[in-house]
Amino acid sequence: MNENTKVKTIISDKPYSLPIEMRPLWRICLIVISLAVVSRDKRYLDVKKVNILVWMLIRRARWTEYESFLHDHTKDIPLVSVDTAMYKAVEFAIAKEFVTLDAGRVYMTKNADDLYSLLTENGIMEAEITYLTKNGRKLTGLKVKELMGGLL
Secondary structure (H helix, E strand, O other): OOOOOOOOOOOOOOOOOOOHHHOHHHHHHHHHHHHHHHHHHHOEEEHHHHHHHHHHHHOHHHHHHHHHHHOOOOOOOOOOOOOHHHHHHHHHHHHOOOEEEEOOEEEEOHHHHHHHHHHHHOOOOHHHHHHHHHHHHHOOHHHHHHHOOOOO
16 A cells, blocks of 8 residues: 555445444343343342343334243243343443443442433333333243253
């Protein structure tokens, strides 16, 4: 490459839409509502449980399938996989002090409480919160083990 070659940078004002599933703040909100609704006063959940809850919340079209499994209406185990984007969201949430991570558990912080209050006061993620309220506590350790293929 010639040292005298000039590179012209072009910056466009054209918006580039990023799918909601890839937006870290959206995933952080899903993590926070999962912690707030499912853990209640405990204020923490196992990281595997958080992963499964967020996986389920993202896949709204399959909510009835997950609900049937959680409530023991079916023995068919729905697909749940490792979601690397969720782990990145946890890293961002830690960096922004929404959560802490210790011994495989994700803990809520004061910032998470504030975010959860903001979401509920403004009617944001109501369907997800309702779904978690109805089904989240049904995700027991045994259900986590079944969903993870017997691995814990």
